[in-house]
Amino acid sequence: xxxxxxxxxxxxxxxxxxxxxxxxxxxxxxxxxxxxxxxxxxxxxxxxxxxxxxxxxxxxxxxxxxxxxxxxxxxxxxxxxxxxxxxxxxxxxxxxxxxxxxxxxxxxxxxxxxxxxxxxxxx
Numbered sequence: 001x002x003x004x005x006x007x008x009x010x011x012x013x014x015x016x017x018x019x020x021x022x023x024x025x026x027x028x029x030x031x032x033x034x035x036x037x038x039x040x041x042x043x044x045x046x047x048x049x050x051x052x053x054x055x056x057x058x059x060x061x062x063x064x065x066x067x068x069x070x071x072x073x074x075x076x077x078x079x080x081x082x083x084x085x086x087x088x089x090x091x092x093x094x095x096x097x098x099x100x101x102x103x104x105x106x107x108x109x110x111x112x113x114x115x116x117x118x119x120x121x122x123x
Contacts, residue, residue: 002072002076003076004032004035004072004076004077004079005075005076005077006031006032007077009049010031010032011029011030011031011047011049012029012030012031012035012077012078012079013027013028013029013077013078013079014027014028014029014030014044014046014078014079014080014081015027015078015079015080015081016028016044016065016080016081016083016089017080017081017082017083018082018083018084018085019068019069019082019083019084020084023095023096024096024098025065025083025085025089025090025095025096025097025098026089026090026096026097026098027097028046028057029046029047029049030045030046030047030079031047031054033045033047033054034046034047034054035070035079037054037056038067038070038081039070041056042066042067043056043057043058043064043065043066043067044056044057044064044065044067044081044083045057057089058086058087060117060118061087061088061091061112061117061118062086062087062117063085063086063087063088063089063111063112064086065081065083065084065085065086065089066083066084066086067081067082067083068082068083068084069081069082070082087111087112088111088112091114091118092114093110093111093112093113093114093117094108094109094110094111095108095109095111096108
């Protein structure tokens with residue numbers, strides 16, 4: 001078993017990629033508990049730095065990530081989740097968090113209206 005290098009508050013960055021298309025969907029962070037839950041359940045779990053809590057991707061939106069494989073980089077300080085994405089990966093409603101260019105041009109597909117999906121969300 002590899003020795004993952006959890007840094008900055010016990011977190012490790014996670015790059016999330018579509019298992020079939022190899023499109024990069026998002027980047028998030030996980031703590032040891034999130035990694036363990038992901039392995040145990042087969043669904044992506046992360047740690048929210050802003051909300052300071054563990055969360056399961058899709059718990060509010062219904063846009064889950066089924067994890068097929070977890071890869072570890074050479075320094076053991078970054079993970080790659082290969083997933084099947086239900087709906088959109090981005091909370092803004094786009095399929096991927098990388099939906100715009102540096103100049104602000106929208107190049108991605110809007111999948112859902114976040115104002116409707118998160119209408120009852122507590123801040």
